[in-house]
C-alpha cells in the first residue's frame with residue numbers, strides 16, 4: 001500500500017532515421033535538474049495521453065505529430081518521495097519541424113545503447129532496455 005498520489009506523465013522517444021533517440025536535459029531550478037529525460041509531461045484536464053503528448057512535443061520542442069504516429073513502447077512505474085509516477089513511453093518516428101530546446105537546457109540525439117552514459121531520472125533507467133530491444 002502507498003498513500004502517495006499517482007502522477008500520470010506521458011513521455012516520448014523521438015526516433016530518427018539512424019535509430020537515434022532524442023533526450024532532453026531538465027533545466028536548472030526544476031526537480032531533477034540536469035538529468036536527461038524523454039520529452040513529455042503531465043496531462044491537462046480533459047486530455048487523452050496522446051493529446052497531452054502532442055501538445056507537449058509542440059510546446060517543448062516545436063515539433064508537430066499526430067496520434068497515428070505515436071506507438072506505445074513500455075511504461076515506467078516508480079515511487080518518488082511525494083508521488084508515484086506512472087509514465088507511458090511512446091515512440092514517434094514521424095513528425096514535422098526540427099526539434100529545438102524551448103523548455104530544456106539542451107537536446108541530444110543518442111543511440112539507444114548509449115543512453116546509459118547520460119544520467120536520467122531513476123524512473124527512466126528501466127526504460128532503456130525496452131528501447132534497445134525495439135531499436
Ligand SMILES: Nc1nc2c([nH]c(=O)n2[C@H]2C[C@H](O)[C@@H](COP(=O)(O)OP(=O)(O)OP(=O)(O)O)O2)c(=O)[nH]1
Pocket residue numbers: 009010011030031032036037038039040041042085121122123124
Ligand atoms: N517528461 C518527463 N518527465 C519525467 C521523466 N522521468 C521522470 O521521472 N519524469 C518526472 C519528472 C517530473 O516529476 C514529472 C514530469 O512532469 P513535468 O515535466 O510536466 O513537470 P516538471 O517537473 O518539469 O515541472 P512543471 O511543469 O510542473 O513546472 O515526471 C521523463 O523521462 N520525461
